[in-house]
Amino acid sequence: MLFVTILGGLTPVAAQTPSTGPWPAEVVGWQKPKPGEHPRLLFRIADLPDLKKRAETTEGQAILRRLRYLLDGKNGDTLLPPGQPEQSVGRFTIGHAAGYGLLYQLTGDKKYADLGLQSFDRMLQGEADRDSRYSFTNANGELRAGSSWAIAGLGYDLCYNGWSEADRQRVAKSFLNVKNGQGFNLEKVVRKPKYRPSKNHTGGILCGAAAAAALAGDPGAEDAKIWEEWLPDAYRNTMGMLTEGFGDHGWYAESQGPSHVSSDTGFQVWLKAAKVACGKDFITPRPNAQYVALRWVMEIVPQEGRPQYPLRMAAGPSYGTHEFTRGGDWSHGGQFSQGFGIVEDRYKPAMLWVYQNFVEPAEHKLTAKDAWINEKGFLPPGEKSFDAMGSPWKAVVAFVNWPIGAEPRNPAGIIPQAMEDRIHGYYCFRNQWKDANDIVVTALLGYGPKDAYKPKFGPIVVWGLGQRYEFGSLTATKPATFTTHANGSGVIAAEEKHLAVDFSGASGVPLLLVSIGVGEGKSDGVAQFTKQMVGGQSLSIMTLTKGTHPVAKVEGDKLVIGGQTITFDGKGIVFAKR
DSSP, X not given: OOOOOOOTTOOOOOTTOOOOSOSSEEOTTOOOOOTTOOOOSSOOGGGHHHHHHHTTSHHHHHHHHHHHHHHHSSSSOOOOOTTOOTTSTTOOOTTHHHHHHHHHHHHOOHHHHHHHHHHHHHHHTTOOOSSTTOOSSSOSHHHHHHHHHHHHHHHHHXXXXXXOHHHHHHHHHHHHHOOOTTSOOHHHHHHSOSSOTTSTTHHHXXXXXXXXXXXXXXXXXXXSOIIIIIHHHHHHHHHHIIIIIBOTTSOBTTOHHHHHHHHHTTHHHHHHHHHHHHOEEOSSSSHHHHHHHHHHHHHOEEETTEEEOOOOOOXXXXXXXXXXXXXXXXXXXXXXXXXXXXXXXXXXXXXHHHIIIIIGGGTTSOOGGGHHHHHTTSSOTTOOOTTOOSOHHHHHHHHHHSOTTOOOOOSBTTBOSEEXXXXXXXXXXXXXXXXXXXXEEEEEXXXXXXXXXXXXXXXXEEEETTEEEEEOOOOOSSOOEEEEOTTSOEEEEEXXXXXXXXXXXXXXXXXXXXXXXXXXXXXXXXXXXXXXXXXXXXXXXXEEOSSOOOOEEEXXXXXXXXXXXXXXXXXXXXXXXX
């Protein structure tokens, strides 16, 4: 399982190209876990030799040190007693059992399985996570219950072989017998989540399927029809999550902020477990699952010394701001440590580059929301988090998923620089991955699945050269025509409205944006907005530069800006030089 860097033949996949073939795909060579066969969720017993080799690498050792530190503030050999301050290193969490379980798998030392069992007993006795909304016995709603059971299931899976048969069955039965005070149980969250996929809670509910996959067929759970009935329902729910909640290229129905609740609280763990434990590959046949992680590669820009992104959201501030926050034990955390597990190897160098260049450099100077990570000693000076800021379970997935041995590569040429989420009508154009001056342009047309929180659709959002703009309105009732170029340029033709983005530099500026029927913003020196009549069409023009803005000239039925020529052919805006 050491990462093999794939450097040759990287051809960007056209964002608008539909995929074909079965989805989910059946994993070739997959063998159904036998009753009592563990581990099975993130890896199988045959993978252990390679995992132990990972543990010998410099990065693997660093991640395991991180895990041990998060378990007890020392070397991970103890379980701190109840009553620790809420924001203190080693304070009990649902993820402790998984942390001890990974150490047991790698060392074979039964003391870690015993510590995992002690963790379970405390959960069964009602002790909640550091975030008290998460609990094995009395979580706050289906969202927190599904997530709690998923990560507890990971602990069960990793500790299982170190327990007595009686303890194995006792813990297995506890998953089946626990009934939240609000009247739901594990079967309910797996088979019939409370909300539709477009509601941000849903990913954190249905990820309880990871616990079901851990239990399936085991002594103590053999009477539950998990393989026959529960998991087929979970697969259907997962398809809904990837086609009604998330789209085909990462947009979420309630926008980016609420999406962290669906993606970060166990859904990505379940996507990997579905492949490893159940033989169902939701990841490789379509871009949908992979862009739950890859969307951050497209959107993150390092501004004000921290990773930020062009947020479109009408939800409250509890769902986040334009800051890419990472300190959450559950949502708003572990986006990369989990995400590396749901993308193909060819994309991992690009993800790693963004993490190391835009995300990791800011982790010792986090936002006010995440400041407790720094202030309470969760990340000692000079240490790296490996995207496991507070909870041990994030360090577990980091160890399994991290692309150890990979060389980070600038994303240009690895993923398309112009992206369309056709399910939701979301578009993202990017000129480069370099620094705070990177330019990102986004549009959201407004059709597609919706729920309680409706994202801000219509305005064109431009982040570039350290500035931010929001203007006009580009909406449609159905998918647009979308054409792209390798440099991130592209054209949207949405019914009677059109938007063209030019990063070629032929106009003499880093960004030339031309639109019809969209509207304009206000000029400020860096951005200049003008209008021209060309061939009977009113064209709105935006140029972005810290230098001199070129003068737009009309030559017959053409608009000339610098060395770029623009026409409208009746169907869309056309650039002569791209």
